[in-house]
Amino acid sequence: SQQGEEDPQALSIQEGENATMNCSYKTSINNLQWYRQNSGRGLVHLILIRSNEREKHSGRLRVTLDTSKKSSSLLITASRAADTASYFCATDADGATNKLIFGTGTLLAVQP
Amino acid sequence: DGGITQSPKYLFRKEGQNVTLSCEQNLNHDAMYWYRQDPGQGLRLIYYSQIVNDFQKGDIAEGYSVSREKKESFPLTVTSAQKNPTAFYLCASSRRTGPITDTQYFGPGTRLTVL
Numbered sequence: 001s002q003q004g005e006e007d008p009q010a011l012s013i014q015e016g017e018n019a020t021m022n023c024s025y026k027t028s029i030n031n032l033q034w035y036r037q038n039s040g041r042g043l044v045h046l047i048l049i050r051s052n053e054r055e056k057h058s059g060r061l062r063v064t065l066d067t068s069k070k071s072s073s074l075l076i077t078a079s080r081a082a083d084t085a086s087y088f089c090a091t092d093a094d095g096a097t098n099k100l101i102f103g104t105g106t107l108l109a110v111q112p
Numbered sequence: 113d114g115g116i117t118q119s120p121k122y123l124f125r126k127e128g129q130n131v132t133l134s135c136e137q138n139l140n141h142d143a144m145y146w147y148r149q150d151p152g153q154g155l156r157l158i159y160y161s162q163i164v165n166d167f168q169k170g171d172i173a174e175g176y177s178v179s180r181e182k183k184e185s186f187p188l189t190v191t192s193a194q195k196n197p198t199a200f201y202l203c204a205s206s207r208r209t210g211p212i213t214d215t216q217y218f219g220p221g222t223r224l225t226v227l
Contacts, residue, residue: 031213042118042202042218043155088154092213098143098162098206099170100213102154 005103006089012109019076021106023089024069030092032065032072033100037086046074046087081112115139118203118219125190125197125226133188133222135203144186145204145216148172155202161186190224198226 007022023032031050035043049056049065049072056063062075076083086107090100116137125131137144143162147155157170161180175194180186186205190197200223204216 033213033215035218040200040221040223042220043204043216045215045217048215090216098208098213099145099157099160100216101157102147104152104154 006087006106008106009104010107010109012111013079014111015079015081017079017110019079019083019108019110021074021087021108023072023074023103025072025089025091026070028067032063033090034061034063034072034074035088035090035102037088037105039085043088076108079108079110081110084108084110116203116205116217116219118201118222120222121220123222123224125224127226128192130189130191131224133190133201133203133224135186135188135219136184137186137205137217137219138184139205139207139217140183141205141207141217142183143206143208143214144180145206146170146176146178146186146188147202147204149200149202149221158188158201197224199224 005024033048034046037043047058047063049063060077065072086105088102088105090102119134145160146158149155156172158176159178161167164183167178167180177189200221202221203219206214206216208214
């Protein structure tokens with residue numbers, strides 16, 4: 001079952017531009033995480049935002065969370081060609097275990 | 113070097129054969145997970161383990177088996193009962209178990225191809 005759905009499915013921008021990806025989910029959560037995956041590699045954790053937080057920053061990353069709309073966004077500012085990757089949001093599966101449910105991802109291509 | 117390793121990186125299997133994918137972590141994490149990823153798709157949970165000698169089925173456990181005899185190791189066996197095993201398999205670990213989800217640390221993955 002898919003908890004998170006990312007939008008858009010694919011995004012192509014020029015270096016220096018900002019990239020925004022959105023994630024919608026269905027049930028209440030404790031936290032939401034964003035991960036990055038380079039082609040053919042494992043996932044790398046980017047940022048975790050808790051349900052009582054509205055915004056969080058990490059370097060060029062900015063994540064927002066709107067629990068009333070059950071949505072989150074990931075903003076990458078001043079993008080670089082090295083940011084080219086797939087980006088996934090992940091949310092709690094249930095309250096009893098440390099399970100995550102991943103969305104289908106946004107494929108970001110940053111053109112040099 | 114702390115981290116999570118998977119081997120082999122590429123694996124080829126003939127139909128009807130069982131194969132075992134290795135996953136080892138030296139992060140002293142309690143929880144470990146196996147995911148399957150198909151092209152252009154997200155991750156789907158196969159099995160997870162929160163403690164040694166215990167594991168639970170995920171969303172797509174049919175045709176797979178696991179063991180957790182040591183904290184550091186969580187091997188996945190893809191059996192001949194798995195009808196469509198060609199996929200990218202990812203192992204992950206996290207520091208603590210539920211109820212609040214924690215950051216997961218991923219290995220580099222094993223790409224399994226059935227010939």
